[in-house]
Amino acid sequence: MIEFHPTDDSLARLAAGTLEAGPTIVVRTHVDGCERCRNAVGRLEAVGGALLNAIEPVAMQADAYALLEARLDRPAPATKAVAPARAVPANGPIELPAALEGLEIGRWRWLAPGVRRSRVTIPGAPDADLVMYRIGPNRRLPHHGHAGSEYTQVLSGSFFDETGHYRPGDLVEADGDVDHQPRVGPEGECICLAAVEGRMLPNGFFGRMMRPFV
């Protein structure tokens, strides 16, 4: 049961193609697995299409072409029966969400004890800050704040902090006011896909918590 969803604003920006490249992949991953958000985006896209002929054209977002390419590279939902792509991390392969099809998945790199990170490169948007994290069970992470909006989708395992307990399928959208001290649940490692909006930052949701360690 998915409990945490992207904000209405993020869904609207996804439908309009104005969400940045990294957050687009994270929110799309959520939407692909969430019927409620899939329906919402479908309605928004229908409304947007109906309005297209009625409004003046506006300047496209700088990475709109990359977003379009990323979308074109993605298989339609109906083709989900195709075997999922696989990354090969040290602890064995994991299933990747369909939204990552066609993207370049980097090697898993050690970031801190029990924490590894893999950078995901989006063709046409090399500066997008899109990463996957895998973090061992029960790992508690230091308090941190952050500057821009961050989108974190739980792929497996879970983590929790003062704001909630996040499980597979949940998307955490946090602005700069939120102060986290996440801890991974005891049931196993947690794998997340995360992106930061705005200029490229050295780390993402989990990564910036690691600054004292790196």
Ligand SMILES: [Zn+2]
């Ligand atoms: Zn949802």
